[in-house]
Amino acid sequence: MLNFRIYIDSSAEDRLAIFLSTLSVTNRTPEYYVNWEKVERETKQFELELHTLNYLIGKTNIYDEALRLFSKQPELLRAIPTLIASRDKILDILSINDQDEMSFDQLNFTKIDTLRIQDYVDFVEQAGLLDFLQSKANRSLVDYVYGVEAGLDSNARKNRSGTTMEGILERHVAKICQELSLEYKAQATAPFIKENWGITVPVDKSERRFDVAVYSKHRHKLWLIETNYYGGGGSKLKAVAGEFTELSQFVVASPDDVEFVWVTDGQGWKTAHLPLSEAFGHIPNVFNLEMLKQSFLFNLFQ
Structure with a gap:
């Protein structure tokens, strides 16, 4: 069991040792792996076009069929980047x-150039998509794109840890x-804090948003939390360690009670x-997930 008071009262070196010894193996909840809402949203964006493009599946003379189809309905080409797993349009x-x-060359799949339909079809052929549609696709392209979107979404995982x-x-x-009758605001800005809680927060950049701000009306005290x-x-x-060291020095310079x-x-x-050691020398309240589990934030606010 970790003890909040012992941790806070320890030297920076000892706090760092405790912190490093209790780091988690992962923060990946089951929701981390695929954002299914995003997958469905991106797929439905071209659902009508995809259903129409099912017409090309298994066609023998597929190049000519594609050329004729896109000439009649050029807007169907908007779905091509998704079919080749590209976010770029x-x-x-x-x-x-x-x-x-x-x-x-450059092809715009957002604003289709109807004078270049053959160039689009040549690209689709050279990208291997016509061959896929002719001899390998055997299901609805909507179902196929669900799989493509799930794969593309996995690329966003590196940015998802912070969101998690x-x-x-x-x-x-x-x-x-x-429990403690406190107020809080996610993505709080200095103007919001001043207007709603009457506390001045010096910031290093005007657009700074703090992940969570917690306010005690009884004590007129503010905690600013980054994660x-x-x-x-x-x-x-x-x-990162340097940035948060500087940020902590900015905010605690407030004339009000800010931690x-x-x-x-x-x-x-x-x-x-080494950089983390320097940060611990300036920031007393550095916690990890295990410390949250052991009620360190509860004790801090209390």
Whole structure:
């Protein structure tokens, strides 16, 4: 069992040792892996076009069929980037002929150029999509795109850890605030805090949004909480530690009673001992998920 008071009263070096020894293995909840709402939204965007493109599945003379179909209904081409798993809708293309001569082209799949339908069809053929439709696709293209979108969504996972931490933190804070009769605001700005709680928050940049702000009306006190998660190491961790060290110094310079809290976790921090050590020298309230589990935030607010 971790003890909040012992942790807070320990030296920066001892707090760092406790922090590193209690880092979590992961923050990946089941929802982390696929954002199904986004997958469905992106798929439905071209559902009508995809149903129409089912016409091409299994066609023998598919190039001519595609040319005729897109000439009659050029807007169907808007669905092509999704079918080839591309988020980009304006594609820059390099072509190399049999003599190794290179040429560059650009096709806009948002605003279809009806004078270049054959160029679009040539691209679709060279990208292998016509062959897929002719000899490999045997189901609805809507079902196929669901799979494509699920795969594309996996690329967003590297950005999802931070969002996951924000969700975990907000749920945790909401429960504590209800118990202790405190107020809180997610993505709080300095103007919001001044207008609603009458507390001045010095910030390093005007558009700064704090992940969670917690306010005690009884004590006229504010806690500003930032959160992130780093499962892997890298040079970025040094910059992150420096950024939050500077941010903490900014906010605690307030003429009002303001504390800075940093909730971070991940095995990546074991590769950034020195910059993290410097951060611990300036920020007393650095907690990880295990510490949240052990009621450190509850004790801090209490």
